[in-house]
Amino acid sequence: xxxxxxxxxxxxxxxxxxxxxxxxxxxxxxxxxxxxxxxxxxxxxxxxxxxxxxxxxxxxxxxxxxxxxxxxxxxxxxxxxxxxxxxxxxxxxxxxxxxxxxxxxxxxxxxxxxxxxxxxxxxxxxxxxxxxxxxxxxxxxxxxxxxxxxxxxxxxxxxxxxxxxxxxxxxxxxxxxxxxxxxxxxxxxxxxxxxxxxxxxxxxxxxxxxxxxxxxxxxxxxxxxxxxxxxxxxxxxxxxxxxxxxxxxxxxxxxxxxxxxxxxxxxxxxxxxxxxxxxxxxxxxxxxxxxxxxxxxxxxxxxxxxxxxxxxxxxxxxxxxxxxxx
Numbered sequence: 144x145x146x147x148x149x150x151x152x153x154x155x156x157x158x159x160x161x162x163x164x165x166x167x168x169x170x171x172x173x174x175x176x177x178x179x180x181x182x183x184x185x186x187x188x189x190x191x192x193x194x195x196x197x198x199x200x201x202x203x204x205x206x207x208x209x210x211x212x213x214x215x216x217x218x219x220x221x222x223x224x225x226x227x228x229x230x231x232x233x234x235x236x237x238x239x240x241x242x243x244x245x246x247x248x249x250x251x252x253x254x255x256x257x258x259x260x261x262x263x264x265x266x267x268x269x270x271x272x273x274x275x276x277x278x279x280x281x282x283x284x285x286x287x288x289x290x291x292x293x294x295x296x297x298x299x300x301x302x303x304x305x306x307x308x309x310x311x312x313x314x315x316x317x318x319x320x321x322x323x324x325x326x327x328x329x330x331x332x333x334x335x336x337x338x339x340x341x342x343x344x345x346x347x348x349x350x351x352x353x354x355x356x357x358x359x360x361x362x363x364x365x366x367x368x369x370x371x372x373x374x375x376x377x378x379x380x381x382x383x384x385x386x387x388x389x390x391x392x393x394x395x396x397x398x399x400x401x402x403x404x405x406x407x408x409x410x411x412x413x414x415x416x417x418x419x420x421x422x423x424x425x426x427x428x429x430x431x432x433x434x435x436x437x438x439x440x441x442x443x444x445x446x447x448x449x450x451x452x453x454x455x456x457x458x459x460x461x462x463x464x465x466x467x468x469x
Contacts, residue, residue, distance in 0.1 A: 145174050146255040146462040147207055148428075148455070149245040152180040153260025155225050156234040157436025158446035160188035163260055165448035167196055167213055170455045174462075175207040177214045177254060179241045184222040185215060191444065204253040218244045227442030235266030242274060246281045249427040256428035256458040260451070261436045272304055275422050278429060287424030288325055291407065291433065292457060293414035296390035297397045298406040299326050299423065310402040311345065314358060319366035319399070326397055327375045329423040334464035341386055341395040342367055342379030343405060349382045358401075387413070416449045419457045428461045430454040 153159025160180070167176065178185070189198070198213040207214040218240050225234050245257045259274050271277065279287040290299045301322055302310040323340060330338040342363055346356035353360050363380040370377050381389075383400075387409035390398050400406025410418045411433065420431040432450030440446060 144466070145210055146459060147175040147177065147204055147253070148256040148258060148458050148462070149204070149248055149254040150176060150178045150455075151241040151245040151257060151259045152178060152184060152238070153241070154234050154238040154263045154266055154436045155184040155222050156227055156229050156231060156266070157261060157263060157438055157441050159238075159260025159262075159436065160184065161192045161441070161444070161446045162432070162448040162451040164188060164192040164194075164196060165446070166451040166455055168194075169448075169452050170459070171196075171211045171213070173210065173456065173459045175210055175214065176455075177201070177204055177207050177216055177248075179216050179218050179244045179248075181218050181220060181222055181237070184225070184237065191442070204248055216244065216248075228438045230263055230266050230438065232266060232268065235263060235268060238262040239267055239271070239277075242277060243281070246278055249425075249429075250282060252427075254427070255462045256430070258451070258454050258458050259429065259431040261432065261434060263436045263438070274431065275303070275420075275429075278422060278425060282425055284424055284426075286321070286325055287422060288322060290326075290329075290421045290423050291410045292419045292421050293391075293410055294417055295393070295413070296387075296395065297330075298387075298410050299397060299399045300403060300406050301399055301401045303403055305402070307402060307404075311358070314345070314362055314401055316362050316365045316369075319363060320369055322399060323366060323370040323375060323377050324373075325423055326399065327370075327377075330397060332465060333461055335396060337376055338396040339394075340375065340377040340397045340399060341381055341390060342377065343383040343386050343398055343400050344380040345383075345401045347382075347384070349380045416447065417453050419450075419454045421457065421461070428458050428465065430458045430461070 345358040350359035359380040418433045422429040
């Protein structure tokens with residue numbers, strides 16, 4: 144059975160709608176796609192990037208009955224004039240409204256998944272930390288994590304958008320125990336019954352027995368010991384300088400990285416344009432391309448849709464795997 148999947152349009156000043164419209168011909172038959180947008184933003188992008196793609200405005204997800212048609216749900220609010228390439232409060236407000244509408248539909252179980260086009264944090268402003276945190280708060284869950292899927296391995300981040308100093312201060316044994324359990328639960332839900340999870344060290348050579356730092360000995364190893372005793376296939380901490388290649392070569396399914404750039408640098412080097420941002424811990428599937436709003440090229444027709452295609456295909460795949468494991 145084909146899933147019904149929502150797409151939030153992202154910042155209308157960026158490339159979100161462009162890559163969505165360019166991506167749809169490649170995945171149109173894989174799901175019933177519903178785009179949360181508004182008339183003015185959609186019309187401007189469709190005229191330039193739609194290329195005859197069939198679409199239909201609907202009022203509720205229940206009206207989306209076929210694939211090969213892009214369904215549109217109007218999210219109230221004016222977007223004109225919002226020029227491409229600018230950081231604007233109005234654009235941020237629109238992006239957040241699209242995201243909220245898609246989230247509401249997913250929480251009502253009207254759609255099975257959300258694919259989120261990129262937003263600009265500065266345009267949204269306030270206390271907004273990112274789409275992952277926003278969706279988790281909307282779902283009233285504190286047990287969630289940001290993950291990245293590549294064709295060969297997955298990375299889960301222990302900390303996300305923090306300075307390196309603050310990220311290291313946040314690490315604790317209890318954080319890692321919770322995260323290892325969450326990763327094991329979620330990857331089982333996604334069809335991997337016994338995932339091999341590797342913990343990346345914080346310090347050079349995973350601390351070299353305490354010579355280069357004690358985080359591995361004092362924080363990470365106790366979490367590995369506890370979770371391993373619970374039957375989870377977890378190991379480490381491993382030296383990070385070689386771990387990601389080992390995972391890429393098939394030795395591990397999942398790497399848990401202590402901070403943002405350690406985990407994302409190998410992901411974007413090994414799988415540029417193919418990695419997908421996946422939120423763990425939500426009651427539905429959420430995926431996103433691993434790029435931003437790319438304001439410098441917005442509206443110019445230069446945006447590559449491959450990241451959005453990968454995110455959309457991943458959402459379809461995860462929905463199917465959840466059905467099989469249900």
